[in-house]
Amino acid sequence: MLNRFSAVVVAVLAWHAGAFAAPSPQHETPQDQAPQNQASQNQPLQNQPLQNQTLQNIYGRTHQNLDGRWHYIVDPYETGYYDYRRKPYDESEKGSGGYYDDRQPKDKGDIVEYSFDGSPTLAIPGDWNSQDARLEFYEGTVWMRQKFDAAPKDGKRYFLYFGAVNYEAHVYLNGKKLGSHKGGFTPFQFDVTGKLAAGSNTVVVKADNKRHQDEIPTVSTDWWNYGGITRDVLLAEVPATYIADYKVQLAKGDARRIEGYVQLDGARKEQEVTVTIPEANLSAKVRTDANGRATIRIPVKALRYWSPEDPKLYGMTIAAGGDKVSDRIGFRTIETRGRDILLNGKSTFWRGVSLHDESPLIPGRLRGSGDMRMLLQWAKDMNCNYVRLAHYPHSEEMIRLADEMGLMVWAEVPVYWTISWQNPATLQNAQQQLTELVVRDKNRASVVVWSIGNETPVSEPRNAFMFKLADTVRALDDTRLVGAALEVHRKGNEVTVEDPLADKLDLASFNEYAGWYWASNKDMLDFHFNIPYDKPVMITEFGADALGGFHGDADTRWSEEYQDQLYKNQFRMLEAIPGLRGMTPWVLVDFRSPRRPHPYFQDFWNRKGLISQTGKRKQAFHTLKAYYDKKQQQYQQNKQNQQNQQN
Ligand code: GCB
Secondary structure, three states: OHHHHHHHHHHHHHHHOOOOOOOOOOOEOOOOOOOOOOOOOOOOHHHOOOOOOOOOOHHHOEEEEOOEEEEEEEOOOOOOOEOOOOOEHHHOOOOOOOHHHOOOOOOOOOOOOOOOOOOOEEEEOOOOOOOOHHHOOOOOEEEEEEEEEEOOOOOEEEEEEEOOEEOEEEEEEOOEEEEEEEOOOOOEEEEOOOOOOOEEEEEEEEEEOOOOOOOOOOOOOOOOOOOEEOOOEEEEEEEOOEEEEEEEEEEOOEEEEEEEEEEEEOOOOOOEEEEEEHHHOEEEEEEOOOOOEEEEEEEOOOOOOOOOOOOOOEEEEEEEOOEEEEEEEOOOOEEEEOOEEEEOOEEOOEEEEEEOOOOOOOOOOOOOHHHHHHHHHHHHHOOOOEEEEOOOOOOHHHHHHHHHHOOEEEEEOOOEOOOOOOOHHHHHHHHHHHHHHHHHHOOOOOEEEEEEEEOOOOOHHHHHHHHHHHHHHHHHOOOOEEEEEEOOEEEOOEEEOOOHHHHHOOOEEEEOOEOOOEOOOOOHHHOEEEOOOOOOEEEEEOOOOEOOOOOOOOOOOEOHHHHHHHHHHHHHHHHOOOOEEEEOOOOOEOEEOOOOOOOOOOOOEEOOOOEOOOOOEOHHHHHHHHHHHHHHHHHHHHHHHHHHHHO
């Protein structure tokens, strides 16, 4: 177990550093089923090209969408996976026997104790908890089946891609296992070249969302453990030699140079590659090396830089041999200088809000771009220029919308609370999820921070674990800031951050619940912050629960007035911090949580939303907007003053 995971992460990092082009699989592929494709035949399993990587920009490729209604079978005892001696059917000599066989009785005397055809269906993408009342609190295995037609062509490669399955997925195509994947929020794919039937095909997924101490996240979180296939399922078709990955962004802190790479996979690795950005009049021709890799460097004279005020995206095309892929890319620099955050060289204040990947209106995980646009628009209505996508990777589409709508993004992995710090496999898992996130979103200008975790309590083992995550993410991408939502420490009335991890981060970023979990509206202003870092201070969370429509005075917990007053008090407290450069109050919308059982005020909802369960704005929504309007004016004025001084 351990060795497998270690090898994976080392391979991924090395691949990103351009060391070699053939890392080991990120997910498990059964030993006896090496993919039948040109490039990988006769190679040992650990050298399967790109099994660890999802295709860059899958939505920009020829693909078939396998979403829709999938038949499902609830399997709390995992009868469809283990035989009665608790041995997995898919590890038996025959390899068959599980529900993935999708059997029909051969004749009237045959015994088959399940039937996908006779079972109900779920909308995919979509969690199961919100689609079947019996499954609201369910944590365990559900099998899902979809049939689709394919017409595989010679000389093409095919990938079966999952945007996210929570948490552990085992995937079978036409009765044969493709492999498995852990981690509920990041994409994975299987090379199915040579495995697709011409005509009807069947894909079966066993998804299991049971929580375990050693996993990422661990057993305790404050969000609903939505299970299932929560993002798109796609079948991509690419040429035999294809553009597997690319990065096209401005070089670290350099607005005058685009820097990145192109990675090809397939038999003909050495090719001429053309990168063009027609609207900016930029292009480059490079040649990939024997590993299929080429570095891109394009000097830039004039560009409209991406920013929330002007979220300019440029059309970009990469062509290599018979493959071609187009994307829309924004260019911006992001860096810190002392306590300032510089976006395109200018000091900014991040007017943010935190949000979960959950819709209050259609229960469950966000299912499509309409839901996503709605949430991001709500943030913009509050005059936000920034969102914290808590506490795990949100979908690729969400990040693309943020690019388009002009919202900077804090992107996070679910390293949350009490992780098994001393378990090396847990660390490998966290590194893997972080890698999958960076691999997917590295071309999105909106992403300005990679966050490596939330409220992880200081201890030696935790520090060692988190330091490694910080190193991992910096090795993957040096062009963005690295953050984590740290905890505060109180000494009398002084609130501080004492965390060696802060030294590894670009931001002094922390959660603080003044006025809610400690102190109240009456006495919170007696506290003051002393943040001992010469870094931008980012308040990653503060907030108070308020039941939408419940009114009282500013001292009455759960009332809109209490929440509103707490926000006003917070602004007074926080404004006194010299390095304050932004915040993401907790949270945009009420969200479901099994930790919140109060029958009247909560009913299994965390009520810290600025918008209620029914989509109604609470008082504090308007208060935060007014504060952000003021901050925006203040920073615009500063910019103006600076310009006047320069002229
Ligand atoms: C936190 C957590 C967040 C919770 C929030 C709360 O500190 O980071 O996930 O939901 O507090 O409401 O308690």
